[in-house]
Amino acid sequence: MRRGLVLAVAAVAALALAACGSAGAAGSNGGSTGTATGSEWVIGSIIDQTGSSSPTYAPTANTLKAWVSHVNDNGGIDGHPLRLIIKDSASSPSAGLQAANELVAQKVIAFVQGGSSVASSFAKVIGAAGIPVICGAPSAAPPYGVDKNFYPCVPGALAETNLLVKTAVEQDKRKIGVISCVESAACTAATKAMEASAAKYGATVLAQNVSFSSPNFAPACLSMKAAGVQALFPLGPPPVVKAIVEQCGQQDFKPTYIANSLAPFWLNNPNVSGFIGLSENFPYFADTPVATKYREVMQKYNPEALAVNQDTNGTIWATGLLFEAAAKAGKLGDNPTPADVVNGLNSLSNETLGGASGPLTFTNGNRSNTCGFVVGMDGTKFTTPFGTDPICDNAA
């Protein structure tokens, strides 16, 4: 009996050792340092590289590393190279807390965030250390917008839904349906925001709960169809959204779809008769200088970013740009402190990051951002029906 247990432990340990990697430890990427001559700036990032949220957020690590490599290859920021330390929050609050403690101990000057679903678990520790948290994903929901130490570069949940609803109303789609996953707080939050936005713009929202693990979303589709819903906003992980669209199409229900994520399955989809999308940051597909630059850099350092989770990766790029802007505004020099970064961030007013975000103003303790980029679709590709400038919602 003891031998059996020992064998089992040995087998699992062997598996673990085989997979032993560096991402959970002080994973870092600095790329080459080009012609940077100043002192190194150490920045940190907590990312769900493993665990249940990793399919969505793990790729952001490579995007962040690509940004750092690009910066370093071009002489750093004001001559200062960056050293990025990534810690794995493993989609787990306690792992996120540990990751934050480790990065605080390593004296990072800022958290230039990738994607983590457990930001609320490390907010307290990082706040106590006075280290600012710069954007990342998801950043439309608390603690962003609530915690003064968190600096979003995307519109808040209510601003997003205001923009979407406003656009829908302008297209005469006043009856909006929301099919929302019951397991995720983000889904519920977005639905509540939709209801509030609908009330502001004279639309009505019909909301239905579904489960990730439901075998059939058709009843929700039938309800929406019977209610005369004109625009449908499915909320959930991409595979769930895709299944909802497919099954609604099977019920001959092909409304205009509202989406806050620009996944490839929207394109050339026969079940979609119209599309109102929102890109939290610059539309990654647009022919704007910032988007073109982003695509060039990713093509060089991280081509996968152009194939999956494109809009999330775009937010990470904007995150990097925000740090750059803060560093320059704060005139960071040799051996800066987190307080220097905070000063730089707090001095930003109407900063658009070269077109990567809506105007960001963090003076006077403001942490809200009400501007985003409305996206349409012509069937085969995404479009920018209102141009490539951000649209701001002043009602949020």
Place this chain on the structure above:
Amino acid sequence: MSDLLPYIFIGLASGSVYALAGVGLVLTFKTSGIFNFAHGALGTAAAYVFYSLHFEAGMPWPLAALISVAILGPLLGIGFEWFGRGLSRTSMVWRIVATVGILISIQGLVTVIYGPNSRPFEHFLPVTTFTVFGANVTWEQLIIAVTALVATFGLWLFFRTNRVGIAMRAVVDDPENLAITGTSPAMIRRWAWVIGCCFATLSGLLLAPSTSLEPTVLTLLVVQAFGAAAVGGFSSLPLTYVGGLAIGVATSVISMYSGGLGSVLGGVPASLPFLVLFLVLLVAPKSKLSAKEVAVRSRPLLWRAPGRAQVLLGVVLVAVLATVPAFVGIALSQWTLMLTQVILFLSLGLLVRSGGQVSLSQVSFAAIGAVAFSRLALDAGLPWLLALVLAGLVCVPVGVVLAVPAVRRSGLYLALATFGFAVLLERMFYQTDWMFHADGSGVEVPTPSVPWLSTTEGYYYLVLAITVVIAVGVVALTRGRLGRLLSGISDSPLALSAQGTSTTVTLVLVFCVSAFIAGISGALSGAVLGTVTGGNYAPFTSLVIVATLMIAAGRTPWYAVMAAVPLVLGPVYIPADGVEEYLHLLFGVAAVIVALRGQVPFPGMQRLIDRLFRRAAAEPHAVPAPDPVRAVPPAVRAVDAPALAADAVQVRYGGLLAVRDVTLQVESGLITGLIGPNGAGKTSMINVCSGLVRPDQGTLSFDGKSLLRKGIAARARLGIGRSFQQMELFESLTVGENLALGGEGAMAGAGVLSQVVVTPSERRELDARVAEAARRVGLRELLDVQVSALSTGQRRLVEFGRCLVGPSRTLLLDEPSSGLDHIETAEFGRVLREVVDERGIGVLLVEHDMDLVMSVCDVIYVMEFGSIIFTGTPAEVRASAAVRAAYLGSEDVGEPNHRTAAPTKEAIV
């Protein structure tokens, strides 16, 4: 109505999914007695195998499907049959833990091999649609529905017409009898597992295109089939099928009317399968959901370190933990979290390890505690410590609710009910303003406002202090009366009731205490994080916690430390990618191994500790020499009324009249025999007298007062003790502990305080009674031996001795000499006579040993086919030609050393 039709047809399509999964689940449960929590994980495994073969390796889908179902399914079935054989004689707790362990292992393995990424699983069956009453149904959905229907009908027919199928029904009821017919029970079970696993793999394959391929979604989908199984009473395949369809239709139709998001009712459609599961388990009649009890192979007593060693270990451990802030640096918050999880494990251990009650929702109590604490401390502004205690108390009523299935159901159904509750809480309440807020912001959980205590170090010491207090409290409970009662419930709730304990009170009490402690754990851990959301308290975590708890070595409170340390600190100090998944895999595998083979012993270390710390004399069981003065005083004799009187009692089991207008009296100071052939109704009569069976007609009184409204425990407290035809001992306890519970059961009674507190005088009285009883039945030398190690005859004596310890004024003994040899039987008869003469108690003796009956009984009732056919003294019974011809054969009865067999039907004219 026409508006409903599309929903109904859509609902039938999705309900077929639940039906298909549920039927396979019920099949294996019916035939093996093992509820396979990993049923869904098998489907997940099959879906991944198909994915690898078809989508990655390019194999044609029919061949890939054949391999995934027709080859993988049987292989898994054979493996499960072997596994099930190993579990067949284990308790329900271990069976649940083992299959939960498999579930965790398979999910962990799939995650390790394939990663947590969701993979697109394209449809391989046609998805073109056709219209039925306004609803568009795909051919894929139709195929699934037809498959479920054909499979269910085929299985039903198979059970009724095919020899193997009939044998599958028989193997549940009596495998030994089946073996006598020449059919191998092992082979039959193997067939059942193969069919069941094929259903599971088929379910996974057919369902994967509807969702997406990732480690947990498919497992959870099949878990929703538990609701369908509940409708079928976990036994009827057709009803399970119908239940699945009903849940699918109801979910579909309800989506027309459900409440808005962020409201509780808004969560109903997504939660319906679990709502059905929970409600069925809560309210279904007991007869509909009785799980067949099987003889359990007892595990050897866990070694317990001497008290001094444990105290020393405790002091050393606390001292080491007190120095932790000095050397762990930035990981101090994790150590604080570890301590909060020690508290959580202690709360769960009370239920599972002490009481044998498997709860799969402990994390949910932590969630409630965290939320309640936030509201009380921040919104209501109460002082921190007061808010903490009140937060624990908020969890108590919820614990009461969950105690209901514990009281009414066996261990499996309690586990299912608690799991259903956990999922319901997540889906209906987490994302509402009742708990973590509809906007997903979560709740803020504060540390104390006292400056030093709000620092990381200060808070660590505060949590350490609270952990020590709770640990000491839990140890006191488990080493005290409540702990003994919980052990009794874990081994035999029936026997404990028969000693006078209200097991309802015990279960409610332990659930309340457990919920209180878990709530405090949630509040304390929430304060470490600062802000918590529903994602911190996922239902799946409760499964991992149960598995980890059961593999942890040691008794209370050490298992809590052994469980919490690797679970919380493992990911901190093991720098590997995905270490949590590997740990889950390890815990799952370990749970299976420990369920099959028991805990790992460390005999060398145990001997060393015993040598150093165990006192040579008196430890661990110091029973004083019997003091005749303190021995149980004689029962008060009822002078006029018989002690126990039954009048015109009738008992019917379905269409069978088992007891027909029986009238008898059991008088104080007399031994009343009740004899008759097998099936005469003797045990039914004893069960009526003791309260186990409610008579359909007739009256029953004790000392002139009616007993009909009193349950078994209340009757025991009044003075009616009994033994059982199928012995009901507390198998995991020693002889001494069994005897003690005979008296302590009544002392505990139905009072909350009396079930926890033992007064010194009670302790002395109990020790004296135990010593006296042990002396009488000749078990003094065996007091420290675990009863499961005794011979049948010795075990009978323990059961009889337990009756003597209790305050019984009337004893109902059901074949107490079964398993005793001649000498032991004679001695038993002598002791019985002695006790009756000394104490003046009444005895109703059911026996087949005529020598014993004739030698000790004062009056004998003779039963045949449920009726009394003769009453008289032994001499009169011996002389009655009718009785002799009917029951005692044609030879003389009662001659010395002439044992008369129980009469066969042929002997009755």
